[in-house]
Amino acid sequence: MSQADNNVAWYARLVRNPSKPGPEAMMHDDVPLVPAPRHLVRTIGRAASGQVRLERDPGLPAEGFEIDTRGAQPVIRYADAAGATYGRDALRHLEDAGIAGGILLHDSPRFPHRGLMIDLARHMVEVPTLREVIDAMVGLRLNHLHLHLTDDQGWRLEIRSWPRLTTVGAAGGVGGTGGGFLTQRDYRDLQAYAAARHITLVPEIDLPGHTHAALVAYPELAPAGVATQPYEGMEVGFSQLDVHAERTYAFVADVLHELADLTEGPYLHIGGDECLAMSQEDYLLFARRVLGLVTATGKRVMAWHELGRSSDLPPGSVGQYWDLTTPRQDGIGHAERARSFLAQGGRLVLSPGDVAYLDHKYDADTDLGLTWSGGPTSLTQAATWEPTALIPGVGEEAILGVEATCFTETITTREDLLRMLLPRLAATAEVAWSTPAARERAGDLAPRLVGLRADWEAAGLGYERVPELG
Numbered sequence: 001m002s003q004a005d006n007n008v009a010w011y012a013r014l015v016r017n018p019s020k021p022g023p024e025a026m027m028h029d030d031v032p033l034v035p036a037p038r039h040l041v042r043t044i045g046r047a048a049s050g051q052v053r054l055e056r057d058p059g060l061p062a063e064g065f066e067i068d069t070r071g072a073q074p075v076i077r078y079a080d081a082a083g084a085t086y087g088r089d090a091l092r093h094l095e096d097a098g099i100a101g102g103i104l105l106h107d108s109p110r111f112p113h114r115g116l117m118i119d120l121a122r123h124m125v126e127v128p129t130l131r132e133v134i135d136a137m138v139g140l141r142l143n144h145l146h147l148h149l150t151d152d153q154g155w156r157l158e159i160r161s162w163p164r165l166t167t168v169g170a171a172g173g174v175g176g177t178g179g180g181f182l183t184q185r186d187y188r189d190l191q192a193y194a195a196a197r198h199i200t201l202v203p204e205i206d207l208p209g210h211t212h213a214a215l216v217a218y219p220e221l222a223p224a225g226v227a228t229q230p231y232e233g234m235e236v237g238f239s240q241l242d243v244h245a246e247r248t249y250a251f252v253a254d255v256l257h258e259l260a261d262l263t264e265g266p267y268l269h270i271g272g273d274e275c276l277a278m279s280q281e282d283y284l285l286f287a288r289r290v291l292g293l294v295t296a297t298g299k300r301v302m303a304w305h306e307l308g309r310s311s312d313l314p315p316g317s318v319g320q321y322w323d324l325t326t327p328r329q330d331g332i333g334h335a336e337r338a339r340s341f342l343a344q345g346g347r348l349v350l351s352p353g354d355v356a357y358l359d360h361k362y363d364a365d366t367d368l369g370l371t372w373s374g375g376p377t378s379l380t381q382a383a384t385w386e387p388t389a390l391i392p393g394v395g396e397e398a399i400l401g402v403e404a405t406c407f408t409e410t411i412t413t414r415e416d417l418l419r420m421l422l423p424r425l426a427a428t429a430e431v432a433w434s435t436p437a438a439r440e441r442a443g444d445l446a447p448r449l450v451g452l453r454a455d456w457e458a459a460g461l462g463y464e465r466v467p468e469l470g
């Protein structure tokens, strides 16, 4: 049987609808991230028992793999270390579902950037929990963990040249709880833990707004230059650095220098969002200076889409779009600012607020979570959006990837964090990994989560029992 025929057979079995597979079913990357299980019985797969042959194949697309179970011994061909891990996981899930025999399938990601942002600033998230989040991410083939390290309520990364950022600025969080910070040693250890799981850390220092905690630590960086009390509320948009003081740029240069030194990945995320109390002129002045400072570190810029207000973006900058699946016409010009990154030689990572914000309630009755995007976000909503359908003029090539976010205003414990992430993180991951055709053919995500749920349970990772899970 030819490879293509086999692929068709695979889809026929996968979707249990032999009449459906058409020519597009033969695309090499046209497999849903989460396969459809045939039954719910868990077996100890051969993938787990080590009887699988692993073969590197440099011809495969990055992070891609091929599973071939037509012969006596299953073979996994892989492009790179990530592909080998993903291939082993996929084979194990197929075996557990009883559908691993006699198949040849290829899989590789639709988008190179598949991320999750965790907010450590509103409430600290401790290192052991971050490691568990990383464990969940690798099972979902997510490859970027973006850490929102600073905000009005707390500064969470040790900066040796400005020690009060953490001795003073890390004391509290929303409601006065959730203080703490990462030492540089913690950060490096976490980065190594992530790298071993094919995950790149993207550190974010949010500038020039969302900086109240830094101003409490160093009042001389504030426009008024006066000491302020720690902020424990949930409002946004009120704080800013003094963009007219040279010491502000000395501060930013020091922070970015230490951050770049710590960071193995190519990007430093510099925020840029919701700087609502600053004039356009001042914002653009600051943007020009800070963009130059990032470039001087040798790193690339990542920022929230508002930084598209600036026309000084270095080529290769990445804008993170956080407005809704249908951009709002609220005078801020979300779509225009996102497109500005493309016009300046950059690309976009999409985190639409109404489907990728996993800090949102699942439904009106969820005891924690926000709803600012217009309502709760169900598993189904998180799973059923199409990246190329959001912003007019932003198509496949403009999209570097997709990222879920989890801000922590209402999230204070490991358990709460995990149940806001899971199962919805699987939905964002599938949107980031799989083609629309594969997702459509595979049908609803919830019934396909059996293998992942078993993995989460085995790892002690709690998840929300949403109605779609039955």
Ligand code: TNX
Pocket: 236, 273, 274, 304, 322, 357, 359, 370, 372, 407, 408, 409
């Ligand atoms: C918007 S999205 C924010 C955060 C909030 C979050 C809550 C973005 C760039 N900024 O400051 O924490 O909503 O969901």
